[in-house]
Amino acid sequence: MSVVDEVKQKLDIVEVVSQYVTLTKAGRNFKARCPFHEERTPSFFVFPERQSWHCFGACGTGGDVFSFVMKQQGMEFSEALRLLAQQAGVTVPSHIERDTRKDERERLHQVNEAAAKFFHEQLLHSPAATRARDYLSGRAFTADTVTAFQLGYSPDSYESLKGHLQERGFSEKELVGSGLLVETDDGKTRDRFRNRLMFPIHDARGHTTGFGARALDDSMPKYTNSPQTLVFDKSGTLYAIDLAAPAIRKQDRVIIVEGYMDTITAHQNGFNNVVASMGTAITERQVTTLKRLSKNLFLALDADTAGEEAMLRCVDYENILDAEIRAIVLPAGKDPDDVIREDPQKWHGLVEDAMPVIDYTINMKTTGLDLNNAGDKTRLANEIIPIIDKAKDTIRLDHYLGRLAKVTKIRYNDWEKILQNYKISHRSKRVAGKSEVTPVAKLFSNPLEEYCLRLLLHHPELINMSEGLQPEYFRDSQNREIFITLLQTRDLPSLKDNLDPALWEQVESLMALNVIDGQINNKLDSVILRLRKQYLQDQKEERAAAFAAVAVEEGTGADLTNLNDEDIKSNAQLQQVFEQEGKSHRSGKGWT
Numbered sequence: 001m002s003v004v005d006e007v008k009q010k011l012d013i014v015e016v017v018s019q020y021v022t023l024t025k026a027g028r029n030f031k032a033r034c035p036f037h038e039e040r041t042p043s044f045f046v047f048p049e050r051q052s053w054h055c056f057g058a059c060g061t062g063g064d065v066f067s068f069v070m071k072q073q074g075m076e077f078s079e080a081l082r083l084l085a086q087q088a089g090v091t092v093p094s095h096i097e098r099d100t101r102k103d104e105r106e107r108l109h110q111v112n113e114a115a116a117k118f119f120h121e122q123l124l125h126s127p128a129a130t131r132a133r134d135y136l137s138g139r140a141f142t143a144d145t146v147t148a149f150q151l152g153y154s155p156d157s158y159e160s161l162k163g164h165l166q167e168r169g170f171s172e173k174e175l176v177g178s179g180l181l182v183e184t185d186d187g188k189t190r191d192r193f194r195n196r197l198m199f200p201i202h203d204a205r206g207h208t209t210g211f212g213a214r215a216l217d218d219s220m221p222k223y224t225n226s227p228q229t230l231v232f233d234k235s236g237t238l239y240a241i242d243l244a245a246p247a248i249r250k251q252d253r254v255i256i257v258e259g260y261m262d263t264i265t266a267h268q269n270g271f272n273n274v275v276a277s278m279g280t281a282i283t284e285r286q287v288t289t290l291k292r293l294s295k296n297l298f299l300a301l302d303a304d305t306a307g308e309e310a311m312l313r314c315v316d317y318e319n320i321l322d323a324e325i326r327a328i329v330l331p332a333g334k335d336p337d338d339v340i341r342e343d344p345q346k347w348h349g350l351v352e353d354a355m356p357v358i359d360y361t362i363n364m365k366t367t368g369l370d371l372n373n374a375g376d377k378t379r380l381a382n383e384i385i386p387i388i389d390k391a392k393d394t395i396r397l398d399h400y401l402g403r404l405a406k407v408t409k410i411r412y413n414d415w416e417k418i419l420q421n422y423k424i425s426h427r428s429k430r431v432a433g434k435s436e437v438t439p440v441a442k443l444f445s446n447p448l449e450e451y452c453l454r455l456l457l458h459h460p461e462l463i464n465m466s467e468g469l470q471p472e473y474f475r476d477s478q479n480r481e482i483f484i485t486l487l488q489t490r491d492l493p494s495l496k497d498n499l500d501p502a503l504w505e506q507v508e509s510l511m512a513l514n515v516i517d518g519q520i521n522n523k524l525d526s527v528i529l530r531l532r533k534q535y536l537q538d539q540k541e542e543r544a545a546a547f548a549a550v551a552v553e554e555g556t557g558a559d560l561t562n563l564n565d566e567d568i569k570s571n572a573q574l575q576q577v578f579e580q581e582g583k584s585h586r587s588g589k590g591w592t
């Protein structure tokens, strides 16, 4: 039995939750006012038989004892595991086996931290940094802000950082590996960042992973940052995530801006739930990271074409989040930095008025078109239908079509027909696969989850195709954590580096079982569908139990609207799964 299973076996979720929340009995289950959102009537339930919890109110989430402690305490899985293991009296293997890559990473964090300190000191005290200081005071940044963001200045020299860090015992090789030095054609090395305002970049745990740098003269490019290194990957990075995480969690809302300045100005004015995307394209990894803090994403991207392109990818991200993304529409030619500095109240208003990103996209696509004109209508359909077709959820699809009908004044039914035609023409392009039956040994507590992980571990290239797969579909926190870490790392060596050693045992046992080759994509599609079905059915059962408990206790006067709506929604989703299953059986996709 794995350590995680042992902890689960020894602890009772009711006792653990009771440490944080006052539970009252409701039939065989327990209820309380949800600790994660403000509410008057209890919609938070704990189910002792399933050892699970669920909030049927604003949160709409649930899980097992680990996910509860993670959410309640704002902890990573590893921390929650150690806390609960201690309560259960179970010993957890520690991070003893640190392999070289892990040491290398730590060393790079240290190099970057030392460099950040050096740059910061330069900014505060060096006579050469006058221009940088003037620039910051021109922006009205306070001393507290400069300290909180550890802003810095890189001297106009080829050797100053290099010399400073070498004196502190860092090798030239390490400095090159960190991206702080560059190698020149003649094989020598020199400082990468010169005469620039420096923005240290941290990961969610507060490690310094790299730098952003702004020119203080006419040097091009105006903004540059660290190259890709073992610890810095722009596409997975969110500037200020370490500072913003508590506010994001608390307000259950995250605002994504484009620039360092936007972020810093926002924080200085008390908008602490703001992070920057490190470029215009929001990536799947960034969305997955943010989803752990809040599902409510707001985008404030400059209203240029690049920003608009970013909006177009958002339907994909709404699938990941299972929630609507909102667009903050900025006045033409202004970025969040301008707006907030002019009038923080105005920014507040823009955030409150943010519109669903799909509405924004439709508006954007219809601008300049004459929808009485057949040619323009076709043009719009060609652009918008492929975007809308990406919706993985019938409720959301229906919502999108409704928005489209409203904005374009073309009937809903007509849009539905156009979408159906599009789907048919695309489906016929797919080739039906041959079925293949192999029994899967039911050795594990959740064969379906484990089978899915085996597929992904044996074929990490499939991770790019697993977009419909939500972490919530894994009921077991252990499996869920492996999946999330795999999403973030995407290959086995870095999975091993990043995964809690207590979970590696589970990965190894999964890897020990082979996956039969062939039709791998179909296998993945099929298992995702089954996991989704399992997830929806579980929710339905929990909802039925909560429904019964509330009805018995409070009679017909109880406010069951929310539960009812949820039920209708999940029935529709289940219906969709059954339909998809029917289709895949006909086309010969089997689960093995």
Ligand SMILES: [Zn+2]
Pocket (backbone or CB within 6 Å): 034, 035, 036, 037, 044, 055, 056, 057, 058, 059, 060
């Ligand atoms: Zn809640």
